[in-house]
Amino acid sequence: MSVLPNIILVGPMGAGKSTIGRLLAAEISREFLDSDHEIQARCGADIPWIFDVEGEAGFRARESQMIAELAGRSEVVIATGGGAVLREDNRRVLRDSGSVIYLYTTVSQQLRRTAKDRNRPLLQRDDRRQVLERMFGERDPLYRATSDIVVRTDRRGPRSVVSDILRRVQSLTDPLHCKA
Numbered sequence: 001m002s003v004l005p006n007i008i009l010v011g012p013m014g015a016g017k018s019t020i021g022r023l024l025a026a027e028i029s030r031e032f033l034d035s036d037h038e039i040q041a042r043c044g045a046d047i048p049w050i051f052d053v054e055g056e057a058g059f060r061a062r063e064s065q066m067i068a069e070l071a072g073r074s075e076v077v078i079a080t081g082g083g084a085v086l087r088e089d090n091r092r093v094l095r096d097s098g099s100v101i102y103l104y105t106t107v108s109q110q111l112r113r114t115a116k117d118r119n120r121p122l123l124q125r126d127d128r129r130q131v132l133e134r135m136f137g138e139r140d141p142l143y144r145a146t147s148d149i150v151v152r153t154d155r156r157g158p159r160s161v162v163s164d165i166l167r168r169v170q171s172l173t174d175p176l177h178c179k180a
Contacts (some may be wrong), residue, residue: 004028004169006076006098010143012136013082014113015103016153016161021079024162034079035066042066056083064090071097082135085142094146099169102147103161107132109154148172 007024009017018034025032039062040046050059064087070078071093078098084090094100105113110132144150149168153161 004099004173006071006074006078007165007169008071008078008080008094008098008100009103010080010085010094010100010146011082011103011153012105012110012132012139012143014110015082015105016113016158017079017103020103020153020158020161020165021077023158024165025077027162027166028077031073031076032079033070033073033076035063035070035084036079036081038070039063039066060087068093082139085139085146091142091146099149099172100147101165101169102143102150103153104143104150105153107136 007028007030009021009024011017018037021034022032024030036047039050039059043050043062045053047059050062054062060083063081063084067080067084067090070076080090080094084094107129111129114128149165149172151161151164151168
């Protein structure tokens with residue numbers, strides 16, 4: 001296998017970025033970095049607290065700084081937060097830093113996967129489906145514009161998704177590579 005670039009996962013909450021990112025990193029013996037976890041570790045506070053104290057704008061500023069820092073590393077797998085693509089600077093940094101994979105999932109699947117999660121400030125409302133649909137409408141075009149590859153995660157096991165990502169990233173980096 002030729003040397004793979006950084007692999008950067010984007011997509012909505014509940015798409016599986018953290019789970020798939022950890023498995024992917026282990027599969028190719030790379031460090032896994034989750035921008036949300038790195039922000040929490042740096043701040044010593046969880047994301048809901050940052051949203052409460054600094055608002056979404058404060059969180060997004062921290063997120064941009066963290067994305068730039070993580071994207072400057074090499075031979076890593078990075079999972080971004082769902083809103084990372086909202087800023088053009090982030091989209092540019094991501095595109096310039098490796099192969100960007102959009103983990104696509106439906107709103108229905110997001111609802112199932114986030115049903116009991118209380119660490120998602122934007123979903124702490126009664127109209128969760130409407131919130132997710134609005135975010136999907138706004139963000140899906142940005143994920144697509146930022147990514148090199150779109151991989152659907154609905155009704156698929158994480159290992160199947162990881163295999164798909166590796167095969168497709170390999171074909172990006174070595175177009176003549178064929179599996180026997």
